[in-house]
Amino acid sequence: MTHPPVSRITHHASRIIIPLLFLVALAPRLPGLDRFLTSDENTNIFFAGSDVIAAFLRGDFQGTYWHFYPGVTMSWLDAVGMVGQYLLARLSGVSLPPFTEYIYGDILSLVIANRLPYAILTAAAVPAIYWLARQLLPESIALLGALFLAFDPFFWPTPALLTAMLRSPFLWYCRP
Secondary structure, eight states, X not given: OOOOOOOHHHHHHHHHHHHHHHHHHHGGGSTTTTSOOOTTHHHIIIXXXXXHHHHHHHTOGGGGOOOSTXXXXXXXXXXXXXXXXXXXXXXXXOOOOOHHHHTTSOHHHHHHHHHHHHHHHHHHHHXXXXXXXXXXXXXXXXXXXXXXXXXXXXXXXXXXXXXXXXXXXXXXXXXX
16 A cells, blocks of 8 residues: 655645644533533542542552453543642632542532543544544545544543544554
């Protein structure tokens, strides 16, 4: 398979297209992050997020492993979200309980913090897949595929995210 020729216009345009794809993919994922609560979200946030953070702070690294699929991904993303929300609130002068109490607080106050990292990572996968696909396919096809992913309403849950992330190394391997 021959590599599609890359014109100067395409090369310069990709510097604009990649950040735009990220923003286009992120925009539909941000509204409504706090709108609903699934039945297992309480378990996922407190076990995958809060318990893992607490174990890490205690130095109990075996306790940072969460065995449900995809436990490590969920644990780290939940932790990043909760730490980020806590630091942002602390920097803005909000009075907060100690961090280890905060992460076990009201579930509704933690929902956005736990969902936002998933939205950002999913949105980041779109330009990454575009960047890899354009090395195998014509620019217009790669861009169209990325736009389909950007607006795919089901390209949000963790299984879809992991599928995309597993697809990216495959595209990298197949490049000419």
